Amino acid sequence: MTSYDFYSYESMSEKKKKAARKLKNYQKKQPNAQPILITGTKIATSFWGKTWCDHLKNYADYNNRIDRGRSYIKNGFVFDLTIEKGIIQSVVCGSGSELYQINIEIDPITEQRLVQQIDGHIESLEVLANGQFPKTLAETFLTNENGLFPNINEINFSCNCPDSAHMCKHISAVLYAVGAKLDLKPLLLFELRGIDTKALIKKSVEEKMSTLLENAYTSKSVRIIEEDAIIDLFDL
Ligand SMILES: [Zn+2]
Numbered sequence: 001m002t003s004y005d006f007y008s009y010e011s012m013s014e015k016k017k018k019a020a021r022k023l024k025n026y027q028k029k030q031p032n033a034q035p036i037l038i039t040g041t042k043i044a045t046s047f048w049g050k051t052w053c054d055h056l057k058n059y060a061d062y063n064n065r066i067d068r069g070r071s072y073i074k075n076g077f078v079f080d081l082t083i084e085k086g087i088i089q090s091v092v093c094g095s096g097s098e099l100y101q102i103n104i105e106i107d108p109i110t111e112q113r114l115v116q117q118i119d120g121h122i123e124s125l126e127v128l129a130n131g132q133f134p135k136t137l138a139e140t141f142l143t144n145e146n147g148l149f150p151n152i153n154e155i156n157f158s159c160n161c162p163d164s165a166h167m168c169k170h171i172s173a174v175l176y177a178v179g180a181k182l183d184l185k186p187l188l189l190f191e192l193r194g195i196d197t198k199a200l201i202k203k204s205v206e207e208k209m210s211t212l213l214e215n216a217y218t219s220k221s222v223r224i225i226e227e228d229a230i231i232d233l234f235d236l
Helices: 003-007 012-029 047-056 060-066 070-074 111-118 122-129 135-143 169-184 188-192 197-218 222-235
Strands: 078-084 087-093 099-106 155-159
Touching: 012 078, 012 087, 047 135, 047 169, 060 169, 070 169, 078 169, 078 188, 087 169, 099 169, 111 122, 111 135, 111 197, 122 135, 122 197, 155 169, 169 188
Parallel strands: none
Antiparallel strands: 078 087, 087 099, 099 155
16 A cells, blocks of 8 residues: 555545546536446356456456456446447546546457357357357357457557556456446447357358258268259259
């Protein structure tokens, strides 16, 4: 604890109350803001939200810094957070009353890469089509180093605070806030990697169909050979 922290010490509930007041003012100016408000003791509670938060610990280079924003999100300092294709944009309140703008860009991945990983297990895509994240694909997307969760070298971040050269508290808070957001909408993880889930489902099904047909035509089934012959006949 630095001396500055000591003299500016406030209890967690005081910080929360102060943040809530500031948020109200912010929302008057930005009525469409999407704040991240944690009600329990955990930042994320769903499988995908928790996995996202756990994954952040893999960013070893930032080990000393990655956890610094956890108290920020718990105290309600993340005033706005939106996720669009490959981009996270956020407004975080600093320990004074200043507001910081955070941008985090995540490299996109191709649908084809995921189609290969899904490898014909299209039954799990029905869950995806219903707007949920299939837990059956968890292992594929988690254990594979080319999975859905971004490596640190696939992330670029910026914050307009004086500490922005490194991973500041605000960036760390936003990365954890994404975990809380995934609790509510797990498919945002696909959005974040630039993947259109409908296109992913379509491609995976098409791939499965073509594999099935290929297997059928390379087998020695007499019936299929006959069908082939018939098609040839009609071509004539
Ligand atoms: Zn910052």
